[in-house]
Amino acid sequence: MSDALRFDGVTYTYPEGARPAIEDVDLAIDEGSFALAVGPTGSGKSTLLRAANGLVPQFTGGTFTGRVSVNGRDTLAHPPRRLADVVAFVPQDPGASFVLDRVEDELGYGMENLGVDPVHMRRRVEETLDLLDLAGLRDRSVRTLSGGERQRVAIAAALAAGPRILVLDEPTSQLDPQGA
Amino acid sequence: MIDRRAVHPMAWIVWATSAGFVAFVTTDPVYLLLLWAVSWFVYAGHRVDAEHARSFRLFLTGAVVAVALRTALVFFGTVSAANTTFSFLEGLRLGTILVIFGTFNAVTDPFGLVRMAPRHFHEPALAAALALSIAPRTVADVGRVRDAQRMRGIRIQGVRALPALAVPVLERGMEEAHTLAESMDARGHGAGRRSRYRPQPWTGAALLIAVPAIAAAATFLAASVGGWAVLHPQTSPIVWPEADLLLLAAIGLLAVPGLVGRPER
Numbered sequence: 001m002s003d004a005l006r007f008d009g010v011t012y013t014y015p016e017g018a019r020p021a022i023e024d025v026d027l028a029i030d031e032g033s034f035a036l037a038v039g040p041t042g043s044g045k046s047t048l049l050r051a052a053n054g055l056v057p058q059f060t061g062g063t064f065t066g067r068v069s070v071n072g073r074d075t076l077a078h079p080p081r082r083l084a085d086v087v088a089f090v091p092q093d094p095g096a097s098f099v100l101d102r103v104e105d106e107l108g109y110g111m112e113n114l115g116v117d118p119v120h121m122r123r124r125v126e127e128t129l130d131l132l133d134l135a136g137l138r139d140r141s142v143r144t145l146s147g148g149e150r151q152r153v154a155i156a157a158a159l160a161a162g163p164r165i166l167v168l169d170e171p172t173s174q175l176d177p178q179g180a
Numbered sequence: 181m182i183d184r185r186a187v188h189p190m191a192w193i194v195w196a197t198s199a200g201f202v203a204f205v206t207t208d209p210v211y212l213l214l215l216w217a218v219s220w221f222v223y224a225g226h227r228v229d230a231e232h233a234r235s236f237r238l239f240l241t242g243a244v245v246a247v248a249l250r251t252a253l254v255f256f257g258t259v260s261a262a263n264t265t266f267s268f269l270e271g272l273r274l275g276t277i278l279v280i281f282g283t284f285n286a287v288t289d290p291f292g293l294v295r296m297a298p299r300h301f302h303e304p305a306l307a308a309a310l311a312l313s314i315a316p317r318t319v320a321d322v323g324r325v326r327d328a329q330r331m332r333g334i335r336i337q338g339v340r341a342l343p344a345l346a347v348p349v350l351e352r353g354m355e356e357a358h359t360l361a362e363s364m365d366a367r368g369h370g371a372g373r374r375s376r377y378r379p380q381p382w383t384g385a386a387l388l389i390a391v392p393a394i395a396a397a398a399t400f401l402a403a404s405v406g407g408w409a410v411l412h413p414q415t416s417p418i419v420w421p422e423a424d425l426l427l428l429a430a431i432g433l434l435a436v437p438g439l440v441g442r443p444e445r
């Protein structure tokens with residue numbers, strides 16, 4: 001159980017899917033490692049990533065067999081919110097994950113839900129703002145950001161929560177080649 | 181100068197509830213029309229660039245439609261000047277409440293409200309926030325769908341455009357609400373533990389929004405209970421509505437937030 005993220009024989013079919021979106025996936029990713037999922041559009045990359053914190057199948061329904069565990073916790077036995085301290089997920093459309101209006105508050109949101117104490121929280125927010133070069137945007141409304149800025153804020157918000165596993169769906173889709 | 185984010189969201193809840201109460205207890209068009217003006221004034225002073233603010237126009241349109249529909253109900257019965265006026269005033273009251281709600285919607289961040297809800301009320305507060313954010317998101321979606329249709333060379337105008345517009349807009353709205361709920365869950369919303377990143381203090385600006393509003397509501401409550409002013413002008417026969425100076429001043433108190441300044445952006 002030392003693997004941070006583990007898939008055992010995972011097959012998943014969407015409620016109206018004729019064929020499985022992902023089939024018989026075995027996967028073990030150690031802590032501290034970096035893994036990349038590559039494939040053409042529609043090959044199930046997003047489904048695979050969304051299964052990592054239980055959004056698939058808990059929010060999608062459908063038929064799921066096999067087992068996914070994060071840090072030893074089964075994603076079928078724990079709702080995504082109970083895995084939030086271990087896995088952070090940044091969806092393909094970075095704007096879709098924003099809950100609060102202000103960049104700085106958005107970075108604190110995950111930690112608020114985890115009950116991190118305010119002093120520690122403020123320090124983490126500052127560190128993350130500096131790390132991703134977002135200090136200049138801290139007071140901006142997330143709605144006014146460009147695509148690339150939004151993406152960086154979404155990644156920062158995921159990082160700030162201090163997860164052991166960071167799952168990024170197309171993290172460079174909004175960045176120009178130089179930026180990426 | 182106040183920043184709307186520096187204002188305790190509860191101040192706006194108090195303002196909207198008080199203004200809504202005032203509209204609720206009267207059908208006097210003088211007071212009601214003044215409330216429309218006050219709502220617009222407060223909205224103009226505090227609106228933000230975000231999509232929320234654009235929804236004010238949606239509520240304004242909705243209010244005008246509500247007045248028209250409520251008045252039109254008369255035509256199902258015997259039409260007389262007296263009951264047309266009565267219906268119109270009832271509609272005006274409903275419209276006023278909608279306009280006040282539109283202002284509230286435009287000046288607050290619904291999810292900011294969720295954060296300050298006590299843990300017990302977290303789920304209802306979330307449902308309320310999702311509902312509050314529907315109007316601004318719908319406005320934005322209508323714009324996007326129209327743009328997409330225009331790019332494909334689809335040009336439908338007016339009422340006939342509605343079916344073609346409604347389906348994608350509703351679909352998008354559902355999808356966005358779902359994605360948001362998903363994202364909140366994935367980020368630990370409702371996991372039980374909770375702390376506050378930046379506790380919001382009751383600033384002078386927040387007090388200036390809430391306290392005069394309470395005074396306004398209290399004045400109307402006193403008039404309603406005490407009966408020292410006419411809140412429902414007679415419609416049969418129709419008489420010119422009265423305007424009590426004290427009550428006019430009370431409505432003026434609701435405009436105070438509009439005076440405390442625009443957010444610095």
